[in-house]
Amino acid sequence: MNDTSNTTNAASQSDIPQSVSDFMRHITDLCGGEHARWAENFNAGFANTLTTTVRRHDDGTTFLLTGDIPAMWLRDSSAQFRPYLAVAVDDPELTALITGLVRQQFRFINIDPYANAFNETPSGATWDPNDQTDSFGPWLWERKYEVDSLCYPIQLAWLLYRNTGTTSHFDDAFVSGIRRILDVFETELDHSNSHYRFFRPNDDPRDSVPNHGTGGPFAVTGMTWSGFRPSDDACVYPYLVPSNMFASVVMGYVQRIFIDVLDDREIAGRAAALQHSIDDGLAHHATIRNAAGNAIYAYEVDGLGNALLMDDSNVPNLMSAPYLGFCEADDPLYLETRNTLLSQENPYYFEGDYAHAIGSPHTPEGYVWPIAMAMQGLTSHDKAEKERILDQLVAADAGTHLMHESFDANDPNSYTRPWFSWANMMFCELVMDYFGIHVKL
Template sequence: MTAVPPADCTRRAVIAGAAAAACATMPAARALATPLPTRRPPLAERRFVSRAVEAQIMRVAARIGDPQLAWLFANCYPNTLDTTVEIGTVDGRDDTFVITGDIPCMWLRDSAAQVHGYLPLARRDPALRRLLRGLIGRHARCILIDPYANAFTRSATDATPLSWAKDDLTTMTPGVAERKWELDSLCHVVRLAHGYWRATRDGTPFDAQWGEAARRIVATFRAEQRKDGGSPYRFQRAAESATDTLILDGHGAPTRKVGLIHSMFRPSDDACVYPFLVPANLFAVAALRWLAELAHEVRGDAALAMQALALADEVNAALRRHALIGEGDAAIWAYEIDGYGNALFMDDANAPSLSSLALLGCVERDDATFRRTEARCWSADNPYFFTGRAGEGIGGPHVGLGMIWPMSLIVRAMSSDDDAVIRRCLQVLKTSHAGTGFMHEAFAASDPTRFTRPWFAWANALFGEMILDLAARRPGVLA
């Protein structure tokens, strides 16, 4: 088993033994009469245990006909709880810190996505509710430290421990681990908060501090429309990869200010070619509407709700005017645009992507423009669509050509109603883990034993969420 050195091997250093060693046979495996050993840490070494999650594993694994697929689910679904969470209190409030896996800092996007699959269980598990409340509160405090940062340290007084970020030319403050402005980071925060409230109707985490953070989100989105031509954000890094820094003295490529929100980096942490990242703007429209619902129904803040809805409508109208390639029944979404008429078509496996728009709630599943766009993404028209002996899937520039991200296959399976498509995705995923029992960041299309990041909790969490989705929506593909 070998790992492919990624473009930034300091950032992506493989951590030896990352959550892959365990020796006991899991109960779910015994129930399925399979000798596959669990890859979970021993019970005493797990960071957090949820009775509801353990019951869910047993219930769903027993319905999966393929023992290896059941084994992968039982390893991946609880991986975030087993290995990445730390629970405590701050100023009398619940607090939860969630690392990405092999990087000991908390990304807003990753942490929100890592726990999203546990939301349906929160109503009946008080300990899980506490964990989720703590993360919602932690997100709010992070946004109040710096709404432009994508990653944060455990303590609000710490300097970044990330070697690649220490000399970045940007406004680094204590508590910030990395300061790449990624529009989707704040959208994922809102998605989790809204999903928690819808699942539990628990208004506890939506206190005055959360309200202040929500106002900061809307204000930051407004500022990053850059209607006056300026922005307080600047970022440069001395790096070998051009995708790790911004051109034009750290301000990024020029744009015509058309009402869209600038995102200088993608959810892959790679710099945008054109700063209007279309899937992130579509995600922002959805997030602003969710935020408006929370502001109105939970906070009783009619002014904030109106501001969020007005901005959502403005961005949505700008997307319809400027972000479509082609017209009428042939129109598809661009990936990035600059407002001058220039457009980039591609897709990147990280969500939000064009392929993930339905999954994230940005469009309806049967939306014709989305389905046309998705089909183009999963074709040779996308320069980051790769095929090989191991299968086919979407990657991105982050770890190089020919590298498929399991996340892309998971997103496609969750977005599809075609059992044949879903089964193909499951087959590739099942054979891509290279004996580790976990999902990876990426694997070589020609050889799945060549992969990056053996401990990537977001991919594991999304795999578990996919199995739950299929068990409820298309149970026949798992039987």
């Protein structure tokens, strides 16, 4: 790790790689006059991540701010860099920048695999110094355990290899980090074996694991336990279905890496066993019935018969299952789930004059999320639906040419988080998708 003397500031506009500038011009040409506003917002968002969030370290690692919070989230940083993989295939400099992020992520995982966000230096800075948990250290900004926070770095490591062919990030820290992830996922198959607890002494139940940080009732299902959602809000029921879908997918990536590249059958075997356990748990415990009596995926379950019918905007969510690679977009169970989530049966689906989309308990009622809107487009086969969503997104940017965390579906000038890099890059990825430009899974 580096101290502040070994850290550069965020890149300036002139530091944008030539390949990225060329790609932005290509997107502008594709948009043409008909979709000129898409191009304006794409160029603003695609450049913004590189010019405002990147910290390059002298040892080749990369620290990535989430935006308006001075910390790096394992989840957000992966999503922020994913669209650049479509450009990195022809650019060693950009490949090195993404490789540096993967290395930083796995260094952090080796420090504490239960943490979700980290400091750039061991400064001791934290979201809330009153957090009560079983372990803490100066690198940790927050220690909310989220299954997806361990899935995203594996996904990025795989996609980096898949799209560029580079293997330099599969180093000793990566192998050690994978072992730590497997240890946690295996332990949390039965949370009663875990020492993890997290309690924040405030009046917001979204900030603490139930039962004073130890967790609520559950039965062993084969799925792996999560304390928190990708929103950093506490789970109501501890088996978060979309995060287990994601865990299943990345366990497949681990098998491919440790068979095809690193030749470690022991790690590959552990990943295969976890994937089988999680898939079995999803098959037997993760479905419920909607109002029409049709089977759909639940958002969360506890293995005791309790479940939530909802979806949240933060990814992984149920809407993102095909995007993650868990199922096809035309899978009947997924389609039934999707139709239910985009209806009033989902308590976080909101309709307004500017958008009909999914919001979140994390933000005010009636506020919808650009991330959720982009994901709806990315998982649709209907190009007209993608076009409609992109038009809505640029019309709701409140004149900033950037995406926000959420906005009032009846008044886009009322929004949360003016600087949110993840949302910017999800918009960019949907523009790319519209023109048939994809990151290889």
